[in-house]
Amino acid sequence: MFGRGQTGNTKLVKQLNREGILHQLKEKAPLSRADLAKLTELSRPCVSALVDEMIHEGLIHEVGVGQSRGGRKPILLEYNSQAFGVVGAVFEGSTIQLAIADLKGEVRFQYKTRFTQPLDGEMAIEGVERGLAVLLEQSGFDKSRLLGIGLGLPGITQRRDGTVSYAPSTGWMGLPVQKEIEERLGLPVIIDNDVNLMTLGEFYKGAGVGCSNLVFIYVGTGIGAGIMIDGQSYRGAMEASGEIGYMMIGPIGKRGRGEFGVFENNYSVPAIRKKARLVLPDADESSMSIMKQLIEQAHQGKAGARGLLDDVYRHWAYGIANIASLMDPQLLILSGEMVHIGEEGVQAILRLLSEWIPFVPRIKMASLGDQAGIIGAVHCALEAFPSRLKGK
Amino acid sequence: MFGRGQTGNTKLVKQLNREGILHQLKEKAPLSRADLAKLTELSRPCVSALVDEMIHEGLIHEVGVGQSRGGRKPILLEYNSQAFGVVGAVFEGSTIQLAIADLKGEVRFQYKTRFTQPLDGEMAIEGVERGLAVLLEQSGFDKSRLLGIGLGLPGITQRRDGTVSYAPSTGWMGLPVQKEIEERLGLPVIIDNDVNLMTLGEFYKGAGVGCSNLVFIYVGTGIGAGIMIDGQSYRGAMEASGEIGYMMIGPIGKRGRGEFGVFENNYSVPAIRKKARLVLPDADESSMSIMKQLIEQAHQGKAGARGLLDDVYRHWAYGIANIASLMDPQLLILSGEMVHIGEEGVQAILRLLSEWIPFVPRIKMASLGDQAGIIGAVHCALEAFPSRLKGK
DNA sequence: CAGCCTTTGTTAATTATTTTAACTAATGAA
DNA sequence: TTCATTAGTTAAAATAATTAACAAAGGCTG
Numbered sequence: 001m002f003g004r005g006q007t008g009n010t011k012l013v014k015q016l017n018r019e020g021i022l023h024q025l026k027e028k029a030p031l032s033r034a035d036l037a038k039l040t041e042l043s044r045p046c047v048s049a050l051v052d053e054m055i056h057e058g059l060i061h062e063v064g065v066g067q068s069r070g071g072r073k074p075i076l077l078e079y080n081s082q083a084f085g086v087v088g089a090v091f092e093g094s095t096i097q098l099a100i101a102d103l104k105g106e107v108r109f110q111y112k113t114r115f116t117q118p119l120d121g122e123m124a125i126e127g128v129e130r131g132l133a134v135l136l137e138q139s140g141f142d143k144s145r146l147l148g149i150g151l152g153l154p155g156i157t158q159r160r161d162g163t164v165s166y167a168p169s170t171g172w173m174g175l176p177v178q179k180e181i182e183e184r185l186g187l188p189v190i191i192d193n194d195v196n197l198m199t200l201g202e203f204y205k206g207a208g209v210g211c212s213n214l215v216f217i218y219v220g221t222g223i224g225a226g227i228m229i230d231g232q233s234y235r236g237a238m239e240a241s242g243e244i245g246y247m248m249i250g251p252i253g254k255r256g257r258g259e260f261g262v263f264e265n266n267y268s269v270p271a272i273r274k275k276a277r278l279v280l281p282d283a284d285e286s287s288m289s290i291m292k293q294l295i296e297q298a299h300q301g302k303a304g305a306r307g308l309l310d311d312v313y314r315h316w317a318y319g320i321a322n323i324a325s326l327m328d329p330q331l332l333i334l335s336g337e338m339v340h341i342g343e344e345g346v347q348a349i350l351r352l353l354s355e356w357i358p359f360v361p362r363i364k365m366a367s368l369g370d371q372a373g374i375i376g377a378v379h380c381a382l383e384a385f386p387s388r389l390k391g392k
Numbered sequence: 393m394f395g396r397g398q399t400g401n402t403k404l405v406k407q408l409n410r411e412g413i414l415h416q417l418k419e420k421a422p423l424s425r426a427d428l429a430k431l432t433e434l435s436r437p438c439v440s441a442l443v444d445e446m447i448h449e450g451l452i453h454e455v456g457v458g459q460s461r462g463g464r465k466p467i468l469l470e471y472n473s474q475a476f477g478v479v480g481a482v483f484e485g486s487t488i489q490l491a492i493a494d495l496k497g498e499v500r501f502q503y504k505t506r507f508t509q510p511l512d513g514e515m516a517i518e519g520v521e522r523g524l525a526v527l528l529e530q531s532g533f534d535k536s537r538l539l540g541i542g543l544g545l546p547g548i549t550q551r552r553d554g555t556v557s558y559a560p561s562t563g564w565m566g567l568p569v570q571k572e573i574e575e576r577l578g579l580p581v582i583i584d585n586d587v588n589l590m591t592l593g594e595f596y597k598g599a600g601v602g603c604s605n606l607v608f609i610y611v612g613t614g615i616g617a618g619i620m621i622d623g624q625s626y627r628g629a630m631e632a633s634g635e636i637g638y639m640m641i642g643p644i645g646k647r648g649r650g651e652f653g654v655f656e657n658n659y660s661v662p663a664i665r666k667k668a669r670l671v672l673p674d675a676d677e678s679s680m681s682i683m684k685q686l687i688e689q690a691h692q693g694k695a696g697a698r699g700l701l702d703d704v705y706r707h708w709a710y711g712i713a714n715i716a717s718l719m720d721p722q723l724l725i726l727s728g729e730m731v732h733i734g735e736e737g738v739q740a741i742l743r744l745l746s747e748w749i750p751f752v753p754r755i756k757m758a759s760l761g762d763q764a765g766i767i768g769a770v771h772c773a774l775e776a777f778p779s780r781l782k783g784k
Numbered sequence: 785c786a787g788c789c790t791t792t793g794t795t796a797a798t799t800a801t802t803t804t805a806a807c808t809a810a811t812g813a814a
Numbered sequence: 815t816t817c818a819t820t821a822g823t824t825a826a827a828a829t830a831a832t833t834a835a836c837a838a839a840g841g842c843t844g
Binding site for chain 2: 005006007008009010012013016017019020023024040041042166213225227229234235236237238239240241242243244245246247248249252261262318321322323324325326327328329330331356357358359361
Binding site: 400401402403424425426436437439440460461462463464465466467 | 832
């Protein structure tokens, strides 16, 4: 039934049932006690007792009465998502994003700093400290109501010991980020890879809502993926899953051992930009999306742009085909630079896929933009520091 | 704690605890009641009660007393793995393999038929019926003690409805295998893809023992993979995971839509054999392992063989690199034709991998040979039809 | 608008299961 | 022989769910 030989006692049942009730309330509020009894398949007295207990603890609120369905009017209940809060934080290049969210994961207050230089470890940690202070002050949120911090950063993170184990781009390897920040801020911290958190964000609040089995692909400075299996983030044996920048796609060339991956060297944004320079000497070197430029120029009939565009679609499709054939996900979410290829680009990729693989997955664009990471960070904290432990 | 909002009552706790006790006994028998109390973190009276109940039901046996550890001698208990049995069955090309195993998954009786022609659906079903009859007669095993049948077949199987959804090689698409056999034999049936079952076999009894996070790769007539995540078989959204024969590795060429995959077309056994014919005109066309031949000839200094061998290693390594970068498995198990490459071949592949990816997974050869499938089938049945439900 | 049926929610008794504490049994070592 | 130790059991207490009965509140019908 549950596997892994875990045992339990009546306390476990109670916790399970409390969780069951909260779970329903988070998804389908407002609900009456009677509704909850039906949904959880618990008896009405049991639901009443647990609900009353949780109302006492402040986890649930009564929010008025509902319409009668031919009898006594139901007393509607809602999850008191304001009882506690969590912090989400994301480091990215030279910026730090911070947010305070409620227990539903809705971001209430947000803050962003941009530094003039790429963050080093010390700056980053100090940045979070100062950012949180500002956020608490401006919002008037009480720090004692914060359950913890979910923190996203580039590179491979070891969630267990809270360190960064591999990060060629930032040089933070070996940094004990979690411990440092926990000591400085006096709040529990959970760290995770930035792409994993974007995946979590899209899963809970974006294009992946309602889908328990998906792969999220991000193309930016690097290329990475996040995996949700059975509603749970899959991080791999050494927390290094989703490092698809290392897939063997495109020319292999010569490269230092253990540096950047082949796929990334050929089809990340910087790589495409470099190729574009050869094909489009008059290309816009601004921060404008390289894919938008390519598409525009291809529409104008420029053969070089058309050729490169097709090449990029083809190789991205290789990556997707590899992922789909191995994992058979319910849904694939495209993000980062990929969102700029539009419906036309997706169709081009789907056309290629249908030539190669028998089961073509559903493909959607990411819907949260650059908020995905911070929203994911918030949910990461909610997963790691559930409020129910507070009540006895 | 458990997620997914499931609820329960005291019955659930009891079942959980019974499972916990059985789980320990399956792994570490013989154990005393006191040992079990420590291992399961249940109280001694509780363990005693549950154990006595299961002894009554015939699930557990007392097997004498053990050495005293400074006090009263413990009464040793063992899981009564002979209480019931399961059947494993595998269809492969023109052969049917059948086995009866005990509750530990140890194969007790085995049977194999070879037909002169490739199996069609009707032949296969009749073959299982007759084979089981023979097996029951020869072994004297009582059919009423069989919990069910685990059945492996090539192609993509839908475990839910028990049909074959995709099988270009056998033409069994749409066949309601499960229902047919259940009706004919009066035993519950669970079906699964053959490579998934081999994976399960290696996981429970072979190279993957003790590793909860692995990918199994099979190269034979086709190329396929099986995935274990967190001790559970991962089958994907449409039960089509592990179809790595469709990875984009090697020349793409022209091919009918939705036929065989690119990787498979280039680096499966038939594909390699075809290439070998060009390089080695005097090659042995017998059933001898093509990799053994290649390696032998390469050792004799034949450049053509050496070149093809390196090419095969390189492209298999591409596949492995793709899998490892996406999934970060704890262990990779090589099987089928791959087991013939030996330590030397594995080293060659590992050397390539370490050039391309930062985290090279542990690699092992499959250890069960052609028994992997049938052993997996047996465990598949054990997972699907647990005996504990029998007792009340 | 009175009576009745329905839905919501609570109360009290019952049931299932675990735990705690105390006890018996068996054994090796001093 | 005695004592400390480990194994296993018994009886009472504790926890939490369910069942059955009831109270509260509202709509509908004649």
